[in-house]
Amino acid sequence: MPKYTAAQFPEILLEVQCSNRYRAPFFALKKLVDLTRVGVLDAKDFDGFSSQSLVEVTNEDLMSKNEEKLTKAIKTLAKLSQAKKLVQEKQEEALNNSKNIEMLFLDKKLLPDEFKKIEESLEKIKLFAQANLRYKEALASAEEAKLIIDRALELTDSENEG
Amino acid sequence: MKDNKLKARYFSQEFDVFLNGDETWFDTRLDQDTKLYIDPFLIFKSDIPEFRNTREKFNSFFKHVIEMIFKAETNSNALGKLEDHVLYFREAGEIQLGDSTTCRPGNGPGKKFARACIDALKLLIDKNYRKIEHFEKIQIFTPNIGIDGISDTTAHILKEEFIKYTQRICRELNIKTSLCPIEHAKFNEEDKIWESQTLLLPENPFCPKQGILLVPKDFLCTSNAINSKGFSKYVARQKGRQLATNLNFELEEKLDEKEISEIAEKIIAEKTIKDIAKTHLEWIDEYIEQLEKDKSIVPYNLLEDRNNLYRPQKEAYSFIYSNKNLPSPNIVNNENGFITCLEGIINSFKLHVEEESGYKLLWNDPPPNENENSSNSEPYPRKESAVQLLFLSIVSHYCKANNIDPSREVETGRGPVDFKFSTGYRNRALIEIKLASSSKLKQGFENQLPAYLKAQNVNHGYYIVVFYKAAERNRISKLLKEVESKHGSLQGKVVIIDATRNKPSASNL
Numbered sequence: 001m002p003k004y005t006a007a008q009f010p011e012i013l014l015e016v017q018c019s020n021r022y023r024a025p026f027f028a029l030k031k032l033v034d035l036t037r038v039g040v041l042d043a044k045d046f047d048g049f050s051s052q053s054l055v056e057v058t059n060e061d062l063m064s065k066n067e068e069k070l071t072k073a074i075k076t077l078a079k080l081s082q083a084k085k086l087v088q089e090k091q092e093e094a095l096n097n098s099k100n101i102e103m104l105f106l107d108k109k110l111l112p113d114e115f116k117k118i119e120e121s122l123e124k125i126k127l128f129a130q131a132n133l134r135y136k137e138a139l140a141s142a143e144e145a146k147l148i149i150d151r152a153l154e155l156t157d158s159e160n161e162g
Numbered sequence: 163m164k165d166n167k168l169k170a171r172y173f174s175q176e177f178d179v180f181l182n183g184d185e186t187w188f189d190t191r192l193d194q195d196t197k198l199y200i201d202p203f204l205i206f207k208s209d210i211p212e213f214r215n216t217r218e219k220f221n222s223f224f225k226h227v228i229e230m231i232f233k234a235e236t237n238s239n240a241l242g243k244l245e246d247h248v249l250y251f252r253e254a255g256e257i258q259l260g261d262s263t264t265c266r267p268g269n270g271p272g273k274k275f276a277r278a279c280i281d282a283l284k285l286l287i288d289k290n291y292r293k294i295e296h297f298e299k300i301q302i303f304t305p306n307i308g309i310d311g312i313s314d315t316t317a318h319i320l321k322e323e324f325i326k327y328t329q330r331i332c333r334e335l336n337i338k339t340s341l342c343p344i345e346h347a348k349f350n351e352e353d354k355i356w357e358s359q360t361l362l363l364p365e366n367p368f369c370p371k372q373g374i375l376l377v378p379k380d381f382l383c384t385s386n387a388i389n390s391k392g393f394s395k396y397v398a399r400q401k402g403r404q405l406a407t408n409l410n411f412e413l414e415e416k417l418d419e420k421e422i423s424e425i426a427e428k429i430i431a432e433k434t435i436k437d438i439a440k441t442h443l444e445w446i447d448e449y450i451e452q453l454e455k456d457k458s459i460v461p462y463n464l465l466e467d468r469n470n471l472y473r474p475q476k477e478a479y480s481f482i483y484s485n486k487n488l489p490s491p492n493i494v495n496n497e498n499g500f501i502t503c504l505e506g507i508i509n510s511f512k513l514h515v516e517e518e519s520g521y522k523l524l525w526n527d528p529p530p531n532e533n534e535n536s537s538n539s540e541p542y543p544r545k546e547s548a549v550q551l552l553f554l555s556i557v558s559h560y561c562k563a564n565n566i567d568p569s570r571e572v573e574t575g576r577g578p579v580d581f582k583f584s585t586g587y588r589n590r591a592l593i594e595i596k597l598a599s600s601s602k603l604k605q606g607f608e609n610q611l612p613a614y615l616k617a618q619n620v621n622h623g624y625y626i627v628v629f630y631k632a633a634e635r636n637r638i639s640k641l642l643k644e645v646e647s648k649h650g651s652l653q654g655k656v657v658i659i660d661a662t663r664n665k666p667s668a669s670n671l
Contacts, residue, residue, distance in 0.1 A: 030371060
């Protein structure tokens, strides 16, 4: 939904629920009038104020330069978190199943049931191995993401002092 | 603060303006539209300072529209902008004229109108028109364009002028203004876009944040001066021979103009005036030229209010608004309370008609004199339906305050009774309104109301009899005596109301 501001009130955003681009500025003016009624703006300053003085503000306009990088970093860490969780969940199961693989190296004849067990174990080991690979890949790219987030979390000097 | 807690309904009431009749502005109703319209033709005649340059304003606006139509031939965005914005007009809610029954504006002319307007303008462009002065002429040859669309479009194109006019009146009368958002406040010629503005204007108490724009009385009409019917007549009178020849009608040489007009009228009836207008756009211009010289074209006479669109409702509401003796609510909790209240309400109506100039609303001004030598220049009484309308206007507010439901033309099983008043099943009463001059007055006393009361199993009935001439009062008394001597006492009470003109001034009593 469109948002508007103006030179007269740069700190205020007038957001309207109207997708008609010709009508939306009128609804923004209605919101402006609301603000004069509650005393946020002075009505006298806006007699004759025109919709042509409104400036449409897009979501892109509202983002800081590094905001896109930050969003990407958060996504990367979210991926790492999911991968780590999966690895932890599958690890114990995979270790238990790896014992069944040992059967292949014994000098004895295997029964059909034992082959079936081995196949199932292989499938579980595969799932763990895939999750582990993804985790390692995510971990590599997460280093940079962590640095971006650390920077974003750093407070200004004055705030640190406070 | 008013004692009776009724909300001000008219501009003058809301802003405490005393009306002396010299005001140029229409005292608009604020809670709903008044069924009157702005006629651009009348605006051009105005000498109100804010409206002196309206011809140029229309020309300029349509010049830009025509430019956009040319542009639209190679650029589809231009056509979209015309349809969706430049010619897309919503109802101009600030003027409170038209058909809306609330203060909120209706849809207005909208896209259908915009498209019809573009088609009409294209036709004019094809015939080398580049200047559109009387844009309302397009209704003669274009479907989907009506008087309300013309009125709203005019209000938008001249919104800037209406704003300045209203602001001046408010300054002169020291009327309180508030910041209001106004759509289509100004057409930005450079960007070809409508600008909205926030402006200090009087605010409509029924619609928060909605500004009020005053309209000069002289702009109001019930039908446009330039209209299809008038054009048909013009063609029949002035272009009959040419029309017939064009359509290969063989006319005898000896026919006189009247006979030719009659033939032309038949042709117009068969062919539709829109088609004829389309092929003879130059006739429309000639017709308008003739109208420009016609001094009989005048605004709607609000004092006379021949169509009962404004005056009866306003007079009735003003009476109630200023009347401090409104029956207090909650009186109606039993049959006695109901009857006391209802009789109080009927007496209020009697008081209004007899003592508060309400009788003036029941008389029509003399009809316009086509024949100057005619002697028919006396006001004449209005019909029974006008009395019923005034009665309802007065009593409905009292009824609302006392939780009484008034219904009109209720079917009883023996025919419709004029009014039925009720608060549930127990408390019910029927009212018949009759003019003293009615040939059915005696029958009403004798049979009509008793039959209705019996059919509806209702105990309380009233005859309200209105007389316009002093002699009619004697007729009522005579008829009542006759009926009573024949049937005994009447079933129902009789309330006689004096609506005679020329009542003596209080200073002469």
